Amino acid sequence: MTQSSPRRLKLGFILHGVGRTWDDWRHPDRDVRASTSFPFYLHQARLAERGKFDFLFVADSLSINEKSSPHYLNRFEPITILSALAGATTHIGLVGTLTVSYSEPFNVARQFASLDHISNGRAGWNVVTSWLGDTAANFSKDSHPEHHQRYRIASEYIDVVQGLWDSWEDDALVGDKAGGVFVNREKLHRLDHQGEFFQVRGPLNIGRSAQGQPVIFQAGASESGRDFAARRAEVVFCGPQTLAEAQDYYRDLKDRARKFGREADQPLILPGVAPVIGLTEEEAEQRYRELSSLGSLDSGLGFLARAFNDHDFTHYDLDAPFPDVEALGRNSNQSASLRILELVRRDNLTLRQIAERLATPRGDFVGTPGQVADTLQNWFESEGADGFVLFETLPGQLELFVEHVVPLLQDRGLFHRDYEYSTFRENLGLPYPINRYTAQRVA
Amino acid sequence: MTQSSPRRLKLGFILHGVGRTWDDWRHPDRDVRASTSFPFYLHQARLAERGKFDFLFVADSLSINEKSSPHYLNRFEPITILSALAGATTHIGLVGTLTVSYSEPFNVARQFASLDHISNGRAGWNVVTSWLGDTAANFSKDSHPEHHQRYRIASEYIDVVQGLWDSWEDDALVGDKAGGVFVNREKLHRLDHQGEFFQVRGPLNIGRSAQGQPVIFQAGASESGRDFAARRAEVVFCGPQTLAEAQDYYRDLKDRARKFGREADQPLILPGVAPVIGLTEEEAEQRYRELSSLGSLDSGLGFLARAFNDHDFTHYDLDAPFPDVEALGRNSNQSASLRILELVRRDNLTLRQIAERLATPRGDFVGTPGQVADTLQNWFESEGADGFVLFETLPGQLELFVEHVVPLLQDRGLFHRDYEYSTFRENLGLPYPINRYTAQRVA
Incomplete structure (x- = not known):
């Protein structure tokens, strides 16, 4: 980003089918098969592109069981749906989650590079390590590597990719x-990586794409996850519940990144937000009630189970103090379980109370387009965010955001009026990753 | 296929970028970046769909080195390009090669299932085991499993998928x-596979698609490969050079399949053909000369290297008898190396002669649209083929085939005038794979 250009917020949109939590699918306007409906995904993608969103984001998970939420049970695989959307969109970035725990770096490098060519430079990879306890059983393994080890593996994995x-x-x-020369063989390189976890020779059988390399996303929340994000991520996705939490995270992560020698504006930090927009305050409140009426106690208990290594919470007295399950969270979703425990302690919650709160968190983004734009602006201007990743809470909310919130952000000079560049990386203001061998030659 | 419907040939088209052999990229009309050009792939795919081809086919390989042909060096990854094409086509099948040697069955099952949903029931998986000697080095492995073992792994792998x-x-x-019931939990099943090579719990996190399961392709050529194809494949791709070779293969494979208890019309056997079409005989001959002028001795030597475990043939006397390299082919591309050795013995060829023949094989399909249609009909009606997979030899050949050969095949009642069904499986006349658990419940 040059000094003269104004700082502009970045916007991503999370593509999902039947919804983002346990009971969203029960809304009367939801198609219960939306999670595997290409027409639905295409419609959402084109709507987001019409709203000049910087990117689409497809989350992922790799195992289901009888306790899984409907939005995990049945869903598109990210690489395939993003590739399908690549051919049907022109400017919007395409970011997908793919775990380093149960895949081969050569295959992953190749699929994202291929997506990057198909989309003419619009791919992004959200790097995750798997933490759901039973995923290993789908991959001929007995168990996950332990938490700390997972980030060492992830770091070497990204090196390879x-x-x-x-x-x-x-x-x-x-x-x-x-002359009969297809490739300049001096400019085609083996990697010859010999590491602790991986040995990969290369070269990759696909050339450099328009943006050089896909953009690296990460969502580090635990201590080791934050360090990892601060070192390696170009964009960080996070889930603060309040502006204060967002600011804490923002400051902490930028500090860490600076210590690792990175530029002040990197990585970009984008909290996930789940607005409930109405054209009037009354309408917004009515929509929020519509949303919370879908949430059930079961959803909250399911959310807890997910954070605490599939522990069954249904056998406890709902109105007694929260049970002692801290150890269960440690090697599972460490950051989510810690946050829940903090909340429980701070507000002295029973099991029922925390479950209800988790089922339908209200957040700061219920209101009119103007109110939502104000809050986004406030978070953006007070060092809480470099932009946002939007969840659609109810059918029709993306359209309301595109039609009513985006123009306000544009009028205030906070958001671009159109894509300025052809590649995702350029639209995010990220530097072009100069090829390491070219750099060596020049040096 | 019911008794009353006429037997119709099936047609597939191999999508490739710069060509199918070493020197095709040098043709004046080739875009040297075609192998990673989505517009080029899209154009070819739509042309093939206009010609009512049953499917598109994307081949694959996983390692390159300084001896690799341009069409291997730089290419799309199959799952990604097929997914991109899924969104831009409506009826044509989408078949991709994916090796069982360096992938996880859960991921592969998921990606093909996802492609099957995106395309509304048009996916096919060409199951291969890897044989290029240096591929293991891209996947943190020292070496391939040996040839025979590879098919045992493949068989269990397909069971899992x-x-x-x-x-x-x-x-x-x-x-x-x-009622708050998203899924009927009695109809969602764990696999709980505990095998020799894989342990996979399931269930898969994506539902059944419109065609039930993607179609299984295979290209068994060696003894164990043929048995494997006869047991497991729904469509078999092969590479005979003459009608006699095609008939031998056809008879052998159908015999094997019958012994394994399969129906008489399964698997479908589709030889690869590489027509050189001209509107007149003179034009066809001129085009063939145009094609063979591209082929170089180096290409033939490169082809040999590939079949014989990357052996360097450039150090031999080109005009001496073919060197004794039989052992090198055995654990590499066994079937290709054996065929080359047979050809060398039968026609008593020098190294130069076999290399030239491999660089530009002429085949039986050089001629006018009528001549090409005659030969296809003859192969189809004399138990040499159930259909064909078409390679494009020169730019413009697919268009000639669609405009001039397809209508002849249609007029003769040999090929459908339009897609009769919405799913790939139905268009091929293959049975719907009844879900195993549903079958158990009914039984």
């Missing part, structure tokens, strides 16, 4: 028909 | 909003 993405220098493909 | 595809019975997704 980014190394493979540099296999081809930008001008390696020559295509000299008369 | 097809088992996961049955996780959801057809009517498992209930979506009863009033």
Whole structure:
């Protein structure tokens, strides 16, 4: 970003089918098959692109059981649905979650590079390590690596993937028909990675794409996760419940990044937000009641089970103090379980109270388009966010956001009026990753 | 296929970018970046769909080195490009190669199931085991499993994938909003596979698609490969050079399939063909010369290297008898190397002669649209083929085939005038795979 250009917020949209929590599918306007409906995804994607969103985001998980929420039970695989959308959109970024725990770096490097070519430079990879206790059983493994180990694996994994993405220098493909030279072999490189967890020779069998390398997303929340994000991520996705939480996270992560020698504006930090918009305050409140009427106690208990290693909470007295399950969260979703425990302690909640709160969190974004735009602006201008990743809480909310909130953000100079560049990386204001071998040659 | 419907040939088209052999990229009309050009793939795909082709086919390989052909060096990954094309086509099948050697069955089951949903029932998986000697080095492995072992792994792998595809019975997704029942849990099944090579619990986190399961393709050529294809494949792709070779293969494979208890019309056997079409015989001959002028001795030597475990053939006397390299082919591409050795012995060829023949094989399909249609009809009617998979030899050949050969096949009642069904499986005349758990319940 040059000094003269104003700081603009970035917007992503989370694509999901039947909803984002346990009971969203029960809304009268939901198609219960939306999670595997390409027409639905296409409609949402095009709507987001009409609203000039910087990117679409497809989350993921790898195992289900009898306690899983409907939005996990049945869903598109991210790489495939993003590739399908790549051919049907022109400017919007395409970000997908893919775990390093149960995949091969060569395959992952290749699929994202291929998506990057198909989309002409619009791919992003949200790097995650798997934490759901029973995922290992789908991959011929007995158990996950322990929490700390997972980030060491992830770090080496990204080294390999980014190394493979540099296999081809930008001008390696020559295509000299008369001379019979297809590729300049001095600009096509083996990686010859020999690490602790991976040994990968390369080169990758696909050239560099328009943006050089796909953009790296990460959602570090635990201590080791934050360090990882601060070192490696270009964009960080997070889930604060309040502005104060957002500011704490923002400050902490930028501090860590600076210690690792990164530029002040990196990584971009984008909290997830779940607005409930109405054209009037009354309408917004009515919509929030509509939303919370869908949430059930079961959903809250399901959410708890997910954070605490699939522990069954249905056997406890709902109105007694929250049970002692701290140890269960430690090697599962560490950050989510810690946050829940903090909330329980701070507000002295019973099991029923925390379950209800988790089922339908209200958040700061219930209101008119103007109120929602104000809150977004406030978070953005008070060091809480570099932008936002939007969840659609109710059918029709994305359209309301695109029609009514986006123009306000544009009028206030906070958001671009149109895509300024053709690649995702450029639209985010991220630097072009100069090929390591080209850099060596120049040095 | 009911008794009253006429037997119709099936047509597939191999999508590739810069060509199918070493020197195709040097043709003046080739875009040297076609292999990663989505507009080019989209154009080819739509042209094939206009010609009512049953399917598109994307081949694959997983490692490159300094000897690799341009069409291997730089290419789309199959799942991503097929997903992108899924959103831009409506009826044509989408078949991709994916190796069982360096992937996880859960991921593969999921990606093909997802592609099957995106395309509304048009996915096919070409199951291969990897044989290029240096692929293991891209996947943190020292070496491939040996040839025979690879098919035992592949067989168990398909068991797992097809088992996961049955996780959801057809009517498992209930979506009863009033009753709060999203899924009928009695119709959502764990696989609990505990095998020699894989342990996979399931269920898969995506429901059954419109065609039940993606179609299984295979290209068994060696003894164990043929047995594997005869047992497991629904469609077999093969590469005979002559009608006699095609008939031998056809008879052998159908015999094997019968012994394994399969129906007489299964699997479908589709030889690859590489027509060179001209509107007159002279034009066809001129085009063939145009094609063979691109082929170089280096290409033939490269082809040999690939079949014989990356052996370097450039150090031999080109005009001496073919060197003794039989052992090198055995654990590499066994079937290709054996065929080359047979050809060398039968025609008593020098290294130069076999290399030239491999660089530009002429085949039986050089001629006018009528001549090409005659030959296709002859192969189809004399038990050499159930249909064909078409390679485009020169730019413009697919269009000639669609405009001039397809109508002849249609006029003769050999090929459908339009897609009769919405799913790939139905268009191929293959049975719907009844869910195993539903079948148990009914029994």
